[in-house]
Amino acid sequence: MTGSAVLTERWSHWRQRVDDCLEQHLPAAGMEPAMLSEAMRYAVFGTGKRFRAALVYAAGEGLGATPTELDLPACAVELVHAFSLVHDDLPAMDDDDLRRGKPSCHVAFGEATAILTGDALQSLAFDLLARESSGYSAQTRLDMVRILAQATGSSGMAGGQAIDLSGSASSKTALETMHRMKTGALIAASVQLGARAAGAEDPALLEGLSRYGLVLGLTFQVTDDILDETSETAALGKMRGSDRRQHKPTYLTVLGEAPARRAAAQYHQRAREALAGLPMDVTALMALTDFVTSRHH
Amino acid sequence: MTGSAVLTERWSHWRQRVDDCLEQHLPAAGMEPAMLSEAMRYAVFGTGKRFRAALVYAAGEGLGATPTELDLPACAVELVHAFSLVHDDLPAMDDDDLRRGKPSCHVAFGEATAILTGDALQSLAFDLLARESSGYSAQTRLDMVRILAQATGSSGMAGGQAIDLSGSASSKTALETMHRMKTGALIAASVQLGARAAGAEDPALLEGLSRYGLVLGLTFQVTDDILDETSETAALGKMRGSDRRQHKPTYLTVLGEAPARRAAAQYHQRAREALAGLPMDVTALMALTDFVTSRHH
Numbered sequence: 001m002t003g004s005a006v007l008t009e010r011w012s013h014w015r016q017r018v019d020d021c022l023e024q025h026l027p028a029a030g031m032e033p034a035m036l037s038e039a040m041r042y043a044v045f046g047t048g049k050r051f052r053a054a055l056v057y058a059a060g061e062g063l064g065a066t067p068t069e070l071d072l073p074a075c076a077v078e079l080v081h082a083f084s085l086v087h088d089d090l091p092a093m094d095d096d097d098l099r100r101g102k103p104s105c106h107v108a109f110g111e112a113t114a115i116l117t118g119d120a121l122q123s124l125a126f127d128l129l130a131r132e133s134s135g136y137s138a139q140t141r142l143d144m145v146r147i148l149a150q151a152t153g154s155s156g157m158a159g160g161q162a163i164d165l166s167g168s169a170s171s172k173t174a175l176e177t178m179h180r181m182k183t184g185a186l187i188a189a190s191v192q193l194g195a196r197a198a199g200a201e202d203p204a205l206l207e208g209l210s211r212y213g214l215v216l217g218l219t220f221q222v223t224d225d226i227l228d229e230t231s232e233t234a235a236l237g238k239m240r241g242s243d244r245r246q247h248k249p250t251y252l253t254v255l256g257e258a259p260a261r262r263a264a265a266q267y268h269q270r271a272r273e274a275l276a277g278l279p280m281d282v283t284a285l286m287a288l289t290d291f292v293t294s295r296h297h
Numbered sequence: 298m299t300g301s302a303v304l305t306e307r308w309s310h311w312r313q314r315v316d317d318c319l320e321q322h323l324p325a326a327g328m329e330p331a332m333l334s335e336a337m338r339y340a341v342f343g344t345g346k347r348f349r350a351a352l353v354y355a356a357g358e359g360l361g362a363t364p365t366e367l368d369l370p371a372c373a374v375e376l377v378h379a380f381s382l383v384h385d386d387l388p389a390m391d392d393d394d395l396r397r398g399k400p401s402c403h404v405a406f407g408e409a410t411a412i413l414t415g416d417a418l419q420s421l422a423f424d425l426l427a428r429e430s431s432g433y434s435a436q437t438r439l440d441m442v443r444i445l446a447q448a449t450g451s452s453g454m455a456g457g458q459a460i461d462l463s464g465s466a467s468s469k470t471a472l473e474t475m476h477r478m479k480t481g482a483l484i485a486a487s488v489q490l491g492a493r494a495a496g497a498e499d500p501a502l503l504e505g506l507s508r509y510g511l512v513l514g515l516t517f518q519v520t521d522d523i524l525d526e527t528s529e530t531a532a533l534g535k536m537r538g539s540d541r542r543q544h545k546p547t548y549l550t551v552l553g554e555a556p557a558r559r560a561a562a563q564y565h566q567r568a569r570e571a572l573a574g575l576p577m578d579v580t581a582l583m584a585l586t587d588f589v590t591s592r593h594h
Contacts, residue, residue, distance in 0.1 A: 027451050036451050036459040087416060092408030111389030112462050115412065116455045119384060119419065123450030126423045130442040138435035145427040145442055153420030154324050154333050158413045162333040165409050 007287035018053040021071040039109040039117040044082045046100045052077040052190040058284035059194030073193035076125040083121035156185035169249045184217025212274035219267040225250040268293045304584035315350040318368040336406040336414040341379045343397045349374040349487040355581035356491030370490035373422040380418035453482035466546045481514025509571035516564040522547040565590045
């Protein structure tokens with residue numbers, strides 16, 4: 001099999017694992033309050049690629065962890081990612097009616113429930129990481145809570161979204177700062193959580209993974225901006241050109257298409273280089289890195 | 298000094314402590330993204346009584362902890378409380394323009410920033426509890442993360458607010474279920490966090506404190522419902538009668554005023570009894586319990 005075919009098979013396996021784990025830990029359908037339980041499940045399950053979970057598994061397995069040891073952090077990053085999509089789609093934020101090819105959470109359940117859904121998904125992520133049943137040492141679980149909390153908050157994802165909404169990121173440097181926080185922080189947290197769950201404690205390795213994750217986030221985002229302008233809505237699962245219509249700065253509007261494509265290639269190369277030097281098996285992470293620039297939606 | 302005067306002095310001291318600790322851990326004014334940092338500080342600082350922080354200190358000191366040992370959990374519960382107020386006030390939720398005597402967060406900063414502010418305050422709460430510098434054992438910190446996460450999520454505060462918004466709580470029993478989740482869970486978490494931070498591990502004690510907290514939450518809520526109808530807006534710091542105007546069920550609309558006042562007295566008595574049997578110094582908690590039914594706003 002080619003590297004890409006191997007990745008496809010592993011990724012499909014990881015996706016099944018994380019979905020099983022999420023199924024086990026989300027409130028059961030019908031559990032009171034039933035509408036909130038249903039909305040949490042709706043927001044989490046669907047056609048998502050589970051890219052962040054795949055990064056947890058790829059990093060953790062590259063350091064010798066078993067998939068079982070990586071299920072809880074994989075769930076936790078997907079819960080945080082799902083919460084951020086629910087809140088970002090709200091009318092007061094990006095006002096997107098379509099997400100992953102189906103009506104956004106607030107369209108399906110109303111705004112109030114969507115706000116509470118995001119809040120409850122965030123709490124559940126930290127609850128899962130702190131569980132005793134996970135088999136990690138207490139110190140490992142605490143490190144994972146802190147890594148995820150910092151990636152989520154005002155110096156991470158929430159802060160990046162605040163900058164995005166302000167529309168102030170009008171240079172390549174400002175776009176990088178914004179996307180490092182908005183997208184990169186959670187991607188960097190994903191590979192760090194995988195490594196910590198595998199027992200890795202070497203600060204240089206964790207720092208190297210974080211640097212890799214941040215530039216992978218930039219690769220991801222510039223590719224997203226290009227796809228947002230050049231793909232069909234059906235393939236994208238959200239409205240084509242929706243970022244531009246909201247006058248939000250993107251790599252395309254700030255740089256133009258050709259320079260944006262060059263930036264994508266440069267980030268991709270930097271991510272590969274950041275990986276190559278790490279003292280671990282990076283095969284799966286390298287394949288995921290290559291996927292980011294080759295994807296079509 | 299009377300018991301009440303002693304409480305006033307201790308409470309004022311606790312309030313100063315938790316405000317100093319929050320000042321230390323919130324993003325500094327002006328830190329980028331500046332509007333988010335400012336909104337987080339706006340949402341947290343003001344005229345709040347810091348009732349939940351006081352419960353952390355009262356429970357923890359009643360089990361021999363020093364105030365210093367209780368600062369972080371006191372901050373964490375106030376961050377979660379502030380986050381819940383910001384989100385509850387949103388137009389899609391309770392649509393309250395006034396909070397603690399000043400414009401609500403979304404009125405002052407816009408809805409998008411208010412949503413992100415709540416999100417970031419929640420993350421910060423878990424970040425604080427997981428900090429190494431706190432001096433607690435790793436196991437204690439993990440227990441605190443779990444206690445707070447479960448009180449915040451779909452089986453706690455977020456779930457209670459979902460029931461409240463659905464308007465389905467049309468009997469005394471249904472109101473109790475809703476308020477145990479919406480208000481009681483975080484109050485119960487506050488006394489449990491204080492006890493865990495003091496090193497208490499006895500499941501019977503923690504369970505007893507939780508039962509006390511849940512009924513104290515009911516006492517608090519029925520008193521709130523009565524005050525919401527009978528106080529002036531200026532004293533209340535929010536719009537008088539705002540719950541009734543939203544057709545949300547309250548103790549007054551479901552039971553009528555006289556039965557609501559009797560329920561308040563009964564809950565108050567049950568909270569006192571729940572406390573009295575606990576193997577710890579309950580003086581401060583008893584004074585806080587009495588405060589709840591004697592307050593005027």
